[in-house]
Amino acid sequence: xxxxxxxxxxxxxxxxxxxxxxxxxxxxxxxxxxxxxxxxxxxxxxxxxxxxxxxxxxxxxxxxxxxxxxxxxxxxxxxxxxxxxxxxxxxxxxxxxxxxxxxxxxxxxxxxxxxxxxxxxxxxxxxxxxxxxxxxxxxxxxxxxxxxxxxxxxxxxxxxxxxxxxxxxxxxxxxxxxxxxxxxxxxxxxxxxxxxxxxxxxxxxxxxxxx
Amino acid sequence: xxxxxxxxxxxxxxxxxxxxxxxxxxxxxxxxxxxxxxxxxxxxxxxxxxxxxxxxxxxxxxxxxxxxxxxxxxxxxxxxxxxxxxxxxxxxxxxxxxxxxxxxxxxxxxxxxxxxxxxxxxxxxxxxxxxxxxxxxxxxxxxxxxxxxxxxxxxxxxxxxxxxxxxxxxxxxxxxxxxxxxxxxxxxxxxxxxxxxxxxxxxxxxxxxxxxxxxxxxxxxxxxxxxxxxxxxxxxxxxxxxxxxxxxxxxxxxxxxxxxxxxxxxxxxxxxxxxxx
Numbered sequence: 226x227x228x229x230x231x232x233x234x235x236x237x238x239x240x241x242x243x244x245x246x247x248x249x250x251x252x253x254x255x256x257x258x259x260x261x262x263x264x265x266x267x268x269x270x271x272x273x274x275x276x277x278x279x280x281x282x283x284x285x286x287x288x289x290x291x292x293x294x295x296x297x298x299x300x301x302x303x304x305x306x307x308x309x310x311x312x313x314x315x316x317x318x319x320x321x322x323x324x325x326x327x328x329x330x331x332x333x334x335x336x337x338x339x340x341x342x343x344x345x346x347x348x349x350x351x352x353x354x355x356x357x358x359x360x361x362x363x364x365x366x367x368x369x370x371x372x373x374x375x376x377x378x379x380x381x382x383x384x385x386x387x388x389x390x391x392x393x394x395x396x397x398x399x400x401x402x403x404x405x406x407x408x409x410x411x412x413x414x415x416x417x418x419x420x421x422x423x424x425x426x427x428x429x430x431x432x433x434x435x436x
Numbered sequence: 437x438x439x440x441x442x443x444x445x446x447x448x449x450x451x452x453x454x455x456x457x458x459x460x461x462x463x464x465x466x467x468x469x470x471x472x473x474x475x476x477x478x479x480x481x482x483x484x485x486x487x488x489x490x491x492x493x494x495x496x497x498x499x500x501x502x503x504x505x506x507x508x509x510x511x512x513x514x515x516x517x518x519x520x521x522x523x524x525x526x527x528x529x530x531x532x533x534x535x536x537x538x539x540x541x542x543x544x545x546x547x548x549x550x551x552x553x554x555x556x557x558x559x560x561x562x563x564x565x566x567x568x569x570x571x572x573x574x575x576x577x578x579x580x581x582x583x584x585x586x587x588x589x590x591x592x593x594x595x596x597x598x599x600x601x602x603x604x605x606x607x608x609x610x611x612x613x614x615x616x617x618x619x620x621x622x623x624x625x626x627x628x629x630x631x632x633x634x635x636x637x638x639x640x641x642x643x644x645x646x647x648x649x650x651x652x653x654x655x656x657x658x659x660x661x662x663x664x665x666x667x668x669x670x671x672x673x674x675x676x677x678x679x680x681x682x683x684x685x686x687x688x689x690x691x692x693x694x695x696x697x698x699x700x701x702x703x704x705x706x707x708x709x710x711x712x713x
Contacts, residue, residue, distance in 0.1 A: 275610075275611045276611070277607060277610050277611060293611075293613070294611075294612050294613030295612075296611065296612075298607070298608055298611040298612065300605065300607045300608055300611075303605075305473065305474070305475060306604065306605065309473060309604060309661075310473075310654075310655050310658060310659055310660065310661060310663075310664050311600070311604060311660060311661040312659065312660040312661070315600065315660060315661050315662065316604060319597070319600060319601045319604060319605075319608075320608075320612075322597065322598065322601045322609065322612060322614050323612040323613050323614070325597065325598070329594045329595070329596075329597065329598075330597060331597060353660075354659075355659035355660070358659075371608070372608075375608075375612045381611075
């Protein structure tokens with residue numbers, strides 16, 4: 226069953242399309258990779274899929290009981306996050322914010338879910354550590370745990386291994402692959418085509434649809 | 437010394453001023469954490485200059501309750517500044533600097549062109565650096581400050597989780613459906629309100645000290661967001677209290693004394709933070 230469908234989609238800024246004529250359908254359980262060089266419009270495409278910016282034309286449709294707000298998103302880190310004073314637990318818990326609804330405070334169940342996902346990422350020992358003291362790979366695991374709090378079905382990862390050394394990169398791919406085998410649909414953006422080929426079930430190359 | 441303090445405390449308006457000063461310091465420090473982390477430290481400064489300009493307009497128009505003009509103008513500027521921060525041709529810091537000095541110049545110009553009292557430079561000086569004495573705060577100002585501070589506190593406590601989410605990662609928050617623009621709007625409004633309130637206490641030029649110093653002190657020692665927020669609130673509370681009492685005892689300007697205490701605490705926290713590492 227199709228989870229996400231893009232039909233004749235054109236994305237870009239200020240009515241200038243960076244990419245157009247995008248057509249794909251992502252099925253439940255896919256490990257779907259969007260590849261292309263830096264500056265080819267991958268991140269713009271992802272932001273449009275998430276509704277962070279409007280599309281220029283065409284449609285994005287969600288199906289199979291997935292709502293746009295129930296996608297676990299792993300954005301690229303911004304500079305100021307690297308020295309942010311917050312504990313691992315605080316950050317992961319903020320992944321439950323789509324479950325706050327009209328309430329103001331997190332429930333016990335949500336706190337337990339945060340803990341469960343921290344454990345799943347193998348960083349339980351770092352639970353009370355400060356985010357800025359962690360290594361790049363550990364920080365990615367924290368953000369991945371946060372993304373897991375926001376979703377039951379789909380993960381959207383934007384360059385999850387950017388800036389990581391080869392060993393940590395490999396570990397990260399293993400973790401993502403494991404999540405996929407557990408039933409999560411993975412949508413990943415990457416320019417690391419060599420590695421992606423080993424894991425992805427489907428690869429979508431944006432350089433081929435350009436213009 | 438103690439006698440002098442007790443003597444002053446016997447005046448009700450001194451007690452009120454102390455309560456209000458401490459409340460304002462508390463509120464400004466709470467939002468300071470978010471502003472510093474979002475790289476908006478200078479917004480307090482920019483907005484306070486807008487408030488100064490607005491005050492000049494209100495003075496020229498000879499309006500008795502100046503808040504009617506100052507509050508809306510400052511709130512609007514805050515919203516424009518926070519909104520424009522990300523996607524605009526004039527980048528965040530430049531637009532803050534632009535509005536800030538522009539408002540300052542126009543305010544001073546207005547006050548000179550249409551002097552409302554014989555002592556223009558005295559008026560300007562007390563608006564920029566706060567009342568020379570806490571005794572000049574009026575009862576009405578104290579009541580308004582008190583009520584607004586309590587409202588700010590309540591809003592902050594209830595929106596704490598969302599403020600954290602939006603501060604740490606706007607993109608993620610947006611993607612999972614949190615209304616980031618709405619919460620930014622609320623924060624901009626609260627910041628503007630706090631700045632207008634704090635203007636009576638420490639004056640336009642010194643407000644950003646109340647916003648950034650407690651947050652920076654806390655961040656050099658504490659490692660969790662909740663801890664940073666609580667520490668900065670408590671330290672701001674204590675600094676304001678010590679500063680006001682000291683200004684009563686030695687007859688120093690209130691605002692400058694509070695800021696000086698904050699600076700000392702910041703340096704102290706820096707040293708401790710370095711030693712701990």
